[in-house]
Amino acid sequence: METRIIIAGSGGQGVLFLGKLICYSGMFEGKEVTWFPSYGAEMRGGTANCTVIVSDEMIGSPVIRNPDILIAMNKASYERFSERLLGGGTLIYDSSLFTVEDKHENGINVKRVPAAEMSASFKNTKSANMVMLGAFVFVSRIFNINSALQAIDEITPDHRKKAAAVNKDLIMKGYKLLEDKKG
Secondary structure, X not given: OEEEEEEEEEOOOOHHHXXXXXXXXXXXXXXXXXXXXXXXXXXXXXXXXXXXXXEOOOOOOOOOOOOOXXXXXXXXXXXXXXXXXXXXXXXXXXXXXXXXXXXXXXXXXXXXXOHHHHHHOOOOOOOHHHHHHHHHHHHHOOOOHHHHHHHHHHHOOHHHHHHHHHHHHHHHHHHHHHHHOOO
């Protein structure tokens, strides 16, 4: 099993952090992982994306041409990367910021997640990425939700530990959103 993921959005949306969390979650379950970040010089507000590969076997290259899963945090990122998504792949996108046709060519599985809206309901507008992580865990099934929660504890710095509890709640909200919809 090898799952290739592109996560894309604007700087400040936590795109790179989301990629790291996916890698750590996979590592906790003994999987091989790669994380390859890319961001503009502007950082906040500029473009940001990363590629992540999670595999049961050694990974030959961190470069991804055609991902199995695309997590799009904004419309510009969707437009940039959606054509590269493999037929039968999965698109997870923040439906509170833009909309995408439910019917896609090549059998693309579209998952709408109102991540920004859900994180705002927690009075935490900068944690839409955590909602997306929960949705990703449910959709991909490449690791257990407990591994994602453990990853938060592992890589959250001490001075941000209060935010970790809210982030865990948001991860569970994203997971349960799709679980309640039955995928």
